[in-house]
Amino acid sequence: MDDFEARLKSVPLARPSDAMKKRIFGMGAGRSKFIEAFRVRVPLAWAALFALFAGLAGMYLSQWLKGPVPAPSKVVYVQIIKAPSDRNPFDFTEPAADFMPGELTGRIETPKEI
Amino acid sequence: MRTLRREMEGIYDQYGSRLFTCALAVTGCPGLAEDAMHEAFCRGFRLTEIPRNLKAYMFRSVRNAAIDQLRQRRRTRNLSEDYVFASSEDPGELAELKQFRRRVAEALLKLSRDERETIVQHLYADLTFQEIADLRERSIGTIASWYRRGLGKLKDYMEV
Numbered sequence: 001m002d003d004f005e006a007r008l009k010s011v012p013l014a015r016p017s018d019a020m021k022k023r024i025f026g027m028g029a030g031r032s033k034f035i036e037a038f039r040v041r042v043p044l045a046w047a048a049l050f051a052l053f054a055g056l057a058g059m060y061l062s063q064w065l066k067g068p069v070p071a072p073s074k075v076v077y078v079q080i081i082k083a084p085s086d087r088n089p090f091d092f093t094e095p096a097a098d099f100m101p102g103e104l105t106g107r108i109e110t111p112k113e114i
Numbered sequence: 115m116r117t118l119r120r121e122m123e124g125i126y127d128q129y130g131s132r133l134f135t136c137a138l139a140v141t142g143c144p145g146l147a148e149d150a151m152h153e154a155f156c157r158g159f160r161l162t163e164i165p166r167n168l169k170a171y172m173f174r175s176v177r178n179a180a181i182d183q184l185r186q187r188r189r190t191r192n193l194s195e196d197y198v199f200a201s202s203e204d205p206g207e208l209a210e211l212k213q214f215r216r217r218v219a220e221a222l223l224k225l226s227r228d229e230r231e232t233i234v235q236h237l238y239a240d241l242t243f244q245e246i247a248d249l250r251e252r253s254i255g256t257i258a259s260w261y262r263r264g265l266g267k268l269k270d271y272m273e274v
Contacts, residue, residue, distance in 0.1 A: 004269055009237055011215045012200045014144055016134040016151065023148075024155045025123060041117065 076108050118164050122155060125172050132239040133176045138198045139234035140180035142223075146187065150180035173241070174249050197222055198234055221271035229264030236261055 001009070063069075078090075126133075133154075137147035154175040165171040197219040222230050235241045235249070243261070247254040 005237060005265070007214075008218060008268070011211075011218055013131070013135055013198055013238055014138060014196065014200045015131055016144075016148055020134075020148055020151065021126060021130070024126065024152055025119075 074110060076110055079107050079109065118161060119159065121164055121168055122158050122172070125168055126155070129169060129172070132241075133172060135198055135239045136173060136235055136241075137176050137180040139231045139239070140177060141183055142197055146183045147180065150183045151176055153179040153182070170245070170248060173245070177249060198238060217272055218268075221268050224271055225264050225267055226260075228260045229267065232257055232260040233264045233268070 130151075133151060134147055137150040137154075138144060141147045141150060154172065157175055157179070158172065196215075199215050199219055222233065225233070232246060235246045236243065241249070243254050243257045246252075247257045250257070
């Protein structure tokens with residue numbers, strides 16, 4: 001480099017603005033090394049699998065926290081086929097002295113869905 | 115694990131000013147040079163893998179983005195009078211230095227585009243002739259020739 005080149009080189013150059021780095025690298029331009037250490041690329045399949053497991057685990061956890069769920073109530077019709085006595089055991093208009101001694105055979109039919 | 119973003123941030127920290135000077139050598143306008151740098155880095159973020167020579171890739175990408183900026187804005191001849199130099203806003207700066215800077219900028223603007231860009235890339239962005247040749251896909255002889263010829267013209271303009 002001769003004197004002329006050295007003199008040309010001494011002229012101060014324009015610099016990019018201070019906001020340039022933030023503009024390029026976004027809000028994370030000045031982020032800490034701690035945060036940077038956790039910025040690891042994860043394959044999409046792994047991320048999808050993790051999301052699936054997290055969803056299932058969440059579902060089971062919420063069920064476990066709610067406890068056992070009672071079965072939904074349903075109206076049923078009971079047809080007595082063979083009663084141990086003549087008296088209808090489902091007649092509660094009078095207090096019964098004995099409550100259904102012997103065997104009671106019955107058939108339960110659920111009403112058909114509309 | 116090497117991440118592309120971290121590598122590019124390293125390139126910016128190390129060569130940001132030189133990349134900006136290279137963009138400015140093409141656009142002649144600091145605003146357009148910043149836009150070109152932004153565009154080049156955004157293109158870089160979309161890469162699926164880290165190039166073998168990221169530095170060379172970024173210099174090429176910034177130059178291409180600067181050329182694109184010029185094409186889009188149609189401002190090929192609208193170079194700033196300060197060109198690649200810092201604008202003289204410091205009142206304490208020596209009048210002689212101001213005068214010299216103005217004359218260098220004027221002389222540079224009289225050169226052909228290839229000569230001007232080569233001088234800025236070699237002298238101000240500290241790129242070797244080989245790096246400039248790779249960047250512009252020309253032979254090293256052509257680059258050296260543009261540089262020597264441009265420098266000779268600059269000397270002549272400055273002495274007048």
